Amino acid sequence: MLLGYQARFVLAVVGLAVSQASISSTIEGVRTWSEQGKTRVVLDLSGPADHRLFMLDDPQRIVIDLPNTVLARQFKYGDSSGLVQRIRTGERPDNTSRIVLDVAQSVKSQSFLLPPGADQGHRLVVDLSPASGRRAEIRAPGAGDPRGRDLVIAIDAGHGGKDPGASGKNGVREKEVVMQIARRLAAALEAQPGFRPMLVRNSDAFVSLRERTQRARAAEADFFVSIHADAYRDSSARGATVYVLSEKGASDEAGRRLAQRENDADLIGGVSLADQASDIATVILDITQNAAISASVSAAEAILEGVGSVTRLRKTEVQQAGFVVLKAPDIPSVLIETAYLSNPREEAALRSSDHQAKLARAISDGIVAYFFENPPPGSYLAMHPEVVPRGPMHHSVSRGETLSQIAERYRISLARLISSNKLRNDRIRIGQVLTIPRG
Numbered sequence: 376m377l378l379g380y381q382a383r384f385v386l387a388v389v390g391l392a393v394s395q396a397s398i399s400s401t402i403e404g405v406r407t408w409s410e411q412g413k414t415r416v417v418l419d420l421s422g423p424a425d426h427r428l429f430m431l432d433d434p435q436r437i438v439i440d441l442p443n444t445v446l447a448r449q450f451k452y453g454d455s456s457g458l459v460q461r462i463r464t465g466e467r468p469d470n471t472s473r474i475v476l477d478v479a480q481s482v483k484s485q486s487f488l489l490p491p492g493a494d495q496g497h498r499l500v501v502d503l504s505p506a507s508g509r510r511a512e513i514r515a516p517g518a519g520d521p522r523g524r525d526l527v528i529a530i531d532a533g534h535g536g537k538d539p540g541a542s543g544k545n546g547v548r549e550k551e552v553v554m555q556i557a558r559r560l561a562a563a564l565e566a567q568p569g570f571r572p573m574l575v576r577n578s579d580a581f582v583s584l585r586e587r588t589q590r591a592r593a594a595e596a597d598f599f600v601s602i603h604a605d606a607y608r609d610s611s612a613r614g615a616t617v618y619v620l621s622e623k624g625a626s627d628e629a630g631r632r633l634a635q636r637e638n639d640a641d642l643i644g645g646v647s648l649a650d651q652a653s654d655i656a657t658v659i660l661d662i663t664q665n666a667a668i669s670a671s672v673s674a675a676e677a678i679l680e681g682v683g684s685v686t687r688l689r690k691t692e693v694q695q696a697g698f699v700v701l702k703a704p705d706i707p708s709v710l711i712e713t714a715y716l717s718n719p720r721e722e723a724a725l726r727s728s729d730h731q732a733k734l735a736r737a738i739s740d741g742i743v744a745y746f747f748e749n750p751p752p753g754s755y756l757a758m759h760p761e762v763v764p765r766g767p768m769h770h771s772v773s774r775g776e777t778l779s780q781i782a783e784r785y786r787i788s789l790a791r792l793i794s795s796n797k798l799r800n801d802r803i804r805i806g807q808v809l810t811i812p813r814g
């Protein structure tokens with residue numbers, strides 16, 4: 376049967392090239408296993424084959440196209456299992472075989488080829504897992520709390536314990552000031568409707584980088600913000616910097632996490648994931664992470680705006696970096712270098728409670744602004760569009776913004792925005808800091 380191509384693509388996964396693309400191969404059959412909510416599908420092949428895997432909607436299904444292959448005359452269909460409700464096959468005139476897996480819910484997939492093993496031939500393995508895991512089940516809109524869930528913001532004070540971080544000439548230590556700013560940030564977020572801050576560390580304790588993201592995951596954090604202060608040998612270096620995870624970093628971490636998962640899950644159905652080429656795995660994982668990375672960038676821009684209204688910025692753009700602590704690809708994450716402790720003036724400012732409070736409020740403003748604009752489904756913010764942030768916020772005008780856009784963004788009237796800033800008209804300039812009234 377020839378299957379239609381007209382359906383909408385929801386996810387395109389990169390085609391995986393193998394060395395002998397022209398060799399035709401027979402697909403002998405398909406086998407399935409399910410374990411712990413995951414399903415593994417294995418296509419038995421007479422030789423290596425290219426494949427292309429993508430997902431289609433309505434009904435949800437995964438399509439695997441294998442060019443230059445034929446289906447065996449006695450093709451062995453596996454049973455439906457776990458996430459796979461039905462297996463269908465088709466052949467196209469250009470010698471592309473198509474395998475369709477009907478799935479009951481949206482799934483994530485990983486696919487890779489395995490060379491012949493002890494008593495098995497070439498195989499194409501497709502691993503399926505629920506698209507958003509546990510979180511989606513608990514947090515599906517309307518499924519649980521009619522009030523909507525609070526957004527969990529993981530606040531990570533950098534360093535701690537035996538790791539003091541940077542220090543200034545006058546004795547200010549990074550691990551101490553960032554803890555103070557983190558606590559102030561938690562207090563600021565606590566005051567906002569729909570937010571629940573959690574401190575990744577709340578004492579002068581050493582916490583490994585890996586453990587930090589694990590704690591955030593365990594709390595089902597919606598956002599991860601790591602707070603630091605910089606040092607540089609040149610004491611004139613100054614200003615704050617906001618970072619998000621770079622894709623390079625994501626790839627490395629993705630590879631590492633995948634490796635770990637492979638070892639944990641080890642085997643479903645007798646084939647080890649360890650056989651696969653790691654770059655294939657990272658390409659696929661990169662795709663799944665893009666959403667979290669782009670959310671990170673948007674949130675980081677909002678934070679940068681807030682921070683820029685209270686302190687000098689070293690870089691006026693969000694920076695990308697591969698910090699280990701940021702490598703939690705399923706949680707949008709931002710790292711803030713609040714200032715340079717190696718700069719005596721910034722060291723003095725960072726120790727002052729007034730400046731700490733301003734910074735904390737600015738970071739909070741950025742996070743709050745981001746989530747009011749992008750409320751996740753099922754969240755309190757999404758389910759209560761009438762709610763506005765509490766307390767005055769500040770907005771630093773960026774290029775191309777208009778007053779009415781800003782008013783809309785903060786869910787207030789244009790008239791109120793004008794009057795609370797004592798503006799004579801609706802003209803604003805880039806960098807101008809506006810007070811956003813509340814309540």
Ligand SMILES: [Zn+2]
Nearest residue numbers: 533540603604
């Ligand atoms: Zn640091």
